[in-house]
Amino acid sequence: MDKKQEAVKEGKMDKVINLCLRRGILFPSNEIYGSTSGFFDYGPVGVELKKNLEKSWWKYIVNDRENVVGIDGALINVSKVWKASGHVDSFNDPLVECKKCHLRFRADSLIEEELKISMDGVGVKQLQELIDKHKIKCPKCGGEFTEVQVFNLMFKTHVGAIEDEASLMYLRPETAQLIFTDFKRVLATSRKKLPFGIAQIGKAFRNEISPRNFVFRSREFNQMELEFFINPEKMNDVEIKKDDLNLESFFYTQEMQENNKNHERMNFEKALKEGIIGTKWHAYWMIEFFKWFKSIGIKTENMRFRQHVKTELSHYSSETWDLDYNYPWGWKEMEGIANRTDYDLKQHSKFSGVDLSFFDEKEKKKIVPFVIEPSTGVERTILTVLIDAYTERDDERIFLDLNPIIAPVKLAVLPLMPKEELEKKALEVFNGLKKEVVCDYDANGSIGKRYSRFDEIGTPFAITIDYQTIEDDTVTLRYRNDMNQERVKISDLKAKLSELM
Numbered sequence: 089m090d091k092k093q094e095a096v097k098e099g100k101m102d103k104v105i106n107l108c109l110r111r112g113i114l115f116p117s118n119e120i121y122g123s124t125s126g127f128f129d130y131g132p133v134g135v136e137l138k139k140n141l142e143k144s145w146w147k148y149i150v151n152d153r154e155n156v157v158g159i160d161g162a163l164i165n166v167s168k169v170w171k172a173s174g175h176v177d178s179f180n181d182p183l184v185e186c187k188k189c190h191l192r193f194r195a196d197s198l199i200e201e202e203l204k205i206s207m208d209g210v211g212v213k214q215l216q217e218l219i220d221k222h223k224i225k226c227p228k229c230g231g232e233f234t235e236v237q238v239f240n241l242m243f244k245t246h247v248g249a250i251e252d253e254a255s256l257m258y259l260r261p262e263t264a265q266l267i268f269t270d271f272k273r274v275l276a277t278s279r280k281k282l283p284f285g286i287a288q289i290g291k292a293f294r295n296e297i298s299p300r301n302f303v304f305r306s307r308e309f310n311q312m313e314l315e316f317f318i319n320p321e322k323m324n325d326v327e328i329k330k331d332d333l334n335l336e337s338f339f340y341t342q343e344m345q346e347n348n349k350n351h352e353r354m355n356f357e358k359a360l361k362e363g364i365i366g367t368k369w370h371a372y373w374m375i376e377f378f379k380w381f382k383s384i385g386i387k388t389e390n391m392r393f394r395q396h397v398k399t400e401l402s403h404y405s406s407e408t409w410d411l412d413y414n415y416p417w418g419w420k421e422m423e424g425i426a427n428r429t430d431y432d433l434k435q436h437s438k439f440s441g442v443d444l445s446f447f448d449e450k451e452k453k454k455i456v457p458f459v460i461e462p463s464t465g466v467e468r469t470i471l472t473v474l475i476d477a478y479t480e481r482d483d484e485r486i487f488l489d490l491n492p493i494i495a496p497v498k499l500a501v502l503p504l505m506p507k508e509e510l511e512k513k514a515l516e517v518f519n520g521l522k523k524e525v526v527c528d529y530d531a532n533g534s535i536g537k538r539y540s541r542f543d544e545i546g547t548p549f550a551i552t553i554d555y556q557t558i559e560d561d562t563v564t565l566r567y568r569n570d571m572n573q574e575r576v577k578i579s580d581l582k583a584k585l586s587e588l589m
């Protein structure tokens with residue numbers, strides 16, 4: 089990418105943030121008191137977008153499948169959960185502090201920004217060597233840094249009247265562990281057999297050293313996670329449709345990264361045949377999510393699968409693929425799809441003393457299942473959708489090219505002018521449609537300004553009520569992207585919109 093393209097991409101992020109603030113999508117929390125970075129609130133438009141996105145995920149992963157069920161677990165958990173999971177000991181990020189102004193930075197992000205190279209999988213020792221070699225100083229005051237240390241990202245709290253070791257609890261840094269701790273009860277009550285999954289959408293909290301890129305890395309965010317449990321001997325026992333195997337994406341393997349090669353385009357059939365993806369179940373879920381992101385409107389050419397290099401793998405994972413997006417600041421993780429093996433269930437069995445194996449009736453033996461975990465951040469997905477959908481035309485018109493499935497408002501109902509007879513008719517049309525489709529009514533300001541407002545929040549369709557409507561019961565239906573208009577009878581609107589949607 090040349091410098092001009094880079095500038096355009098960087099500008100896009102500012103424009104998306106500006107749009108979020110201007111249109112009440114997402115904005116810093118506690119704004120009137122001066123916010124703390126990493127915490128955000130959704131406004132009226134954003135909350136609809138969030139609900140649509142979560143609904144689409146839940147339907148695709150839970151409601152449309154006979155082998156996945158859902159839970160909604162507590163946010164604050166006993167410390168043993170996080171001791172068992174390994175988070176208390178190893179959920180750390182590398183930290184440096186400026187000796188002069190005492191600002192703290194995440195060492196890998198700092199080096200990435202200074203040297204414009206990826207720090208994926210680079211350990212503390214190498215980070216220190218890079219800081220020393222390139223004489224990296226504090227970007228704020230030019231001061232020297234302390235040695236790289238590790239910083240635990242868990243938020244602690246005490247529950248009850250006494251603050252001691254026994255009352256120590258943690259805010260969950262991922263939703264996944266609740267699925268493991270609930271495994272036995274869900275298994276007993278849902279009567280599922282392997283392979284099956286448990287899904288959850290909910291809050292996660294991480295005391296990030298340097299939250300950045302708007303909601304991309306925040307301290308309080310939502311995750312959509314699936315833990316899919318499989319007999320370890322049957323990790324390849326799944327039929328993948330031919331059409332799905334033929335799907336193509338960019339793949340960036342361990343080997344390509346280690347040898348400084350570029351990512352390559354290939355189909356999933358090749359990736360499986362050549363052993364690039366370790367197991368068929370892993371490939372199955374990579375494909376399912378590739379299709380889901382596509383279904384919510386993300387362009388496939390902006391996605392790639394990047395394999396974690398060995399030094400980067402989490403303590404629980406035998407193989408992880410990030411589904412990356414080409415953000416204005418480079419390719420970064422949008423979703424992680426990990427093979428967590430039997431690590432978590434075994435750890436929780438050990439720490440709780442409760443047997444978390446599955447009894448296989450057919451084979452008459454206990455099995456501790458392996459787990460494939462696709463894990464996605466809600467806010468990160470929303471940011472990705474907004475960046476991908478943000479469109480500026482030559483005439484300086486701005487619109488969000490959102491898929492109607494996730495558009496916060498599907499239809500704008502607009503009287504052409506603020507005249508009583510037009511408003512009355514428009515409200516009549518609005519009331520007739522509001523139960524069928526999420527619509528909004530707006531009679532304030534010029535029609536051009538109202539179209540712009542709805543274009544900017546990605547409303548795919550608008551209908552305008554004018555004097556002709558009073559005469560012949562027809563309205564103008566306007567399409568967001570090309571601004572084409574057609575005349576439609578009010579009585580045909582429901583059918584027309586359901587066809588379009």
Ligand code: GAP
Nearest residue numbers: 262264304305306309422423424463464465468
């Ligand atoms: N259970 C596995 C897990 O939590 P992760 O890679 O740490 O894995 C999964 O997180 C996803 O959660 C990421 O791909 C990202 O979309 C989202 N995520 C992680 N940390 C985040 C943060 N600080 N702010 C916003 N989203 C985050």
